[in-house]
Amino acid sequence: MTDLILSSNTAPVTMSSREIAELTGSRHDNVKRSAERLAADHILTSPLEGLDFEHRGNAYQEYRFNKRDSLVLVARLSPEFTAAVVDRWQELEAGSNRIPQTLSESLRLAAEMAEKNEQLALANQQQAAQIESLENLFVDGMTPTEFAKRLNGVNCQKVCQALSQRGWLYQDFTGGWRVASYARDRFLTERQSNVPRSSGQVMVRCTPVLLRKGAIHMHKLYLERQLPMKSSWDGQFTHDKSWQGAA
Incomplete structure (x- = not known):
């Protein structure tokens, strides 16, 4: 979840399809396909624009969504996880509204963001290890x-x-x-x-x-x-x- 975009005064706050997949415990491909179906039905308000990324040598493409579209998407994917996405949006919006007024405030905010990014990176590594472990454990048809x-x-x-x-x-x-x-x-x-x-x-x-x-x-x-x-x-x-x- 280190790929969040925290907006400045002009850039909008968005959430990525990969983060939605992590929050809802879904596969990223399933999230993208659901978004594409919603877009085809003209339910989403913003056009889907794919962004290319690379992680651990693997190339992938993700979409980004505004608040309204992300909530519509997660409600379709997994209604029980809607609260997690709402909570995450509150964090994103709180971060976007923090505009430092002085140099010391700017430095403090930068330090806080650096610390949070380190925590997110660690959580991402732990989650990746858990997913890898799960892939080695689960087989379809198991009791x-x-x-x-x-x-x-x-x-x-x-x-x-x-x-x-x-x-x-x-x-x-x-x-x-x-x-x-x-x-x-x-x-x-x-x-x-x-x-x-x-x-x-x-x-x-x-x-x-x-x-x-x-x-x-x-x-x-x-x-x-x-x-x-x-x-x-x-x-x-x-x-x-x-x-x-x-x-």
């Missing part, structure tokens, strides 16, 4: 328990119970875990399979399957120590190296 097995120290036997307390899962009359309406198609989906019974009948078994967004949230809960952990956990937030590169 929450299978994903938890790749996280060092997590008590996998208690993961489903912990997710049920968060409204993600519930137990049906057979004692099996099912996806709750709150999390369905948001964090989890279900995989159905037919299980023959001795009576000759076939029982349909439903298995909760983690979606990528659910994996992101589980990984966040892990880093915040909000998943059930083993008493023998060494306190290290790492993953099982036997799975490295499996995704």
